[in-house]
Amino acid sequence: MNEKKDCIFCQIISRKLPAEIVFESEKIIAFKDINPSAPVHILVVPKKHIKNLSEVKEEDKEILGEIQLVLSNLAKKFKIEDAFKVSVNNGKEADQVIFHLHYHLMGKFKS
Ligand code: AMP
Ligand code: ZN
Numbered sequence: 001m002n003e004k005k006d007c008i009f010c011q012i013i014s015r016k017l018p019a020e021i022v023f024e025s026e027k028i029i030a031f032k033d034i035n036p037s038a039p040v041h042i043l044v045v046p047k048k049h050i051k052n053l054s055e056v057k058e059e060d061k062e063i064l065g066e067i068q069l070v071l072s073n074l075a076k077k078f079k080i081e082d083a084f085k086v087s088v089n090n091g092k093e094a095d096q097v098i099f100h101l102h103y104h105l106m107g108k109f110k111s
Pocket of ligand 1: 008017019031032033034035036043088089095096097098099
């Protein structure tokens with residue numbers, strides 16, 4: 001893909017950095033958030049380095065579609081399909097810290 005050398009998520013995708021990977025396909029990877037905000041907190045990430053949702057292009061339509069499906073499937077896999085949240089922080093002022101597009105999948109708020 002278009003790996004960016006100083007990008008943490010690109011380094012996870014190329015296995016230069018470790019992560020607890022829970023799903024992988026040709027275009028998408030998903031791994032557990034290192035600092036979870038909920039008992040289930042997974043990041044769903046396109047392997048293509050896209051900065052954020054503001055930077056997606058027409059050609060990324062397939063990736064964006066697959067992400068929705070992966071979110072739904074992972075919610076089932078982690079048994080949170082009845083109640084989960086999906087969020088994207090887009091831009092520094094919206095708390096985006098890692099500038100490689102990622103979707104937070106969070107669930108199991110009460111245990
Ligand atoms: P954001 O604020 O939307 O950019 O979120 C970045 C998320 O990435 C945070 O929830 C971090 O806890 C998470 N994170 C940072 N480094 C790692 C890592 N090496 N492995 C897994 N998650 C990470
Ligand atoms: Zn990247």
